[in-house]
Amino acid sequence: MTAAGEGVPAASATPGLKDGRRLRSARTRQLIVDAYLALLRERPQIPTAASIAQRAGYSVRSVFERFPDLHALRVAATDEALLKASAQVAARPANGTRRERIHAHVQMRGHICEEWLPLWRALNANQGDSPDLKARIRLVREMVVRRIEEIYAPELATLEPCERRQTVLAIEALVDFESWARLRGQFELSFEQACAVWVHAIDRLLPKTSADC
């Protein structure tokens, strides 16, 4: 409880006070989610409630006042990541020449993988039997596939359905989080070098573009 909220019965609180309390609670919630994400980025281990609380500057009790369990916190963090990643993707138009589209797509995927790989790994590690997390993994993959179909529509339109699907699946596998992790971690490529590998491969995987060349 903060000083402003102490001793004020809920029924007698004015709307202004209620709003202030709600805002503070939302801010606390956000800081807890941020702490969870920051810890994931720092160490590839699933953060504990105590470490999340310490990082956010709250008590463990505060964490569980806002999230019934760590699973609910993971779901909230995933939703936030999805929202941010969707906004990043939506900000980039899917038009231009073949070269421009490949470059824009690869840069965007590179940035998303760079930023969200730790969360993606945690999501996969924690999915267990959770329908919530499984649904979000599915949603992420659907978003990636839809984006590929949208960006490379001119090239994919020239292919038969079976070949088109095979091409989409190959590009989806190429621009996957673990593929990026391998380029950056195992092969120690810089961001730009890793992007260049993907650009080259997508260019080989796609059929010729009749319109722009």
Next chain:
Amino acid sequence: MTVRPMKVDGRRLRSERTKQLIIEAYLALAQDLSPRVPTAAEIAARAGYSVRSIFERFPDILALQVAAVDYCFAQVSALAPPRGAEGDRASRIEAHVRTRAQTCERWVRLWHSLVVNQGDSPELKARVRSARDSVTERIELMFAPEFATMPHDERRRTLIVLEALTDVESWERMREYFGLSVDEACAVWIQTIDRLLPRNPDEAA
């Protein structure tokens, strides 16, 4: 005097057998529960030993995981030797894809568990890297005629991409998420490899 060495050997053999059964119990559970790592109690129950027996043979669960991964890699090498590296381009692609598919189909859940749970363990990370290196070596061997025609940088780029695209995770996605049959998934890989590799001038003719 002559009996003692045999007794010692017998004890060692039993201990090795127990160790092997614990590894097999771990692998069976890891496969069922993937990506969750089985607990010591679960492994002990499955193997038919006490938790203490496990920790007499492995200092911790990580050591057991490492031993289990090594056992799996030995099996992969034994069960999927390189073959078909002598044929024409199409038959080499087909042979490589079928061998990879067989390996992936068999080990997908354990691999997923290993990748997800490697955390910051240097031992597990080294094994993930070693597995990927051996796949890369296999690709180099199978497609040596095509790679021979490529400049160094392009060869490296292509190798990296082919390894990533024919990875266990790529297989897992095709089979479990996109619902492809084994033949359909193989067709995706065959098309992908064919497009990424340059044409061998001798065969193009």
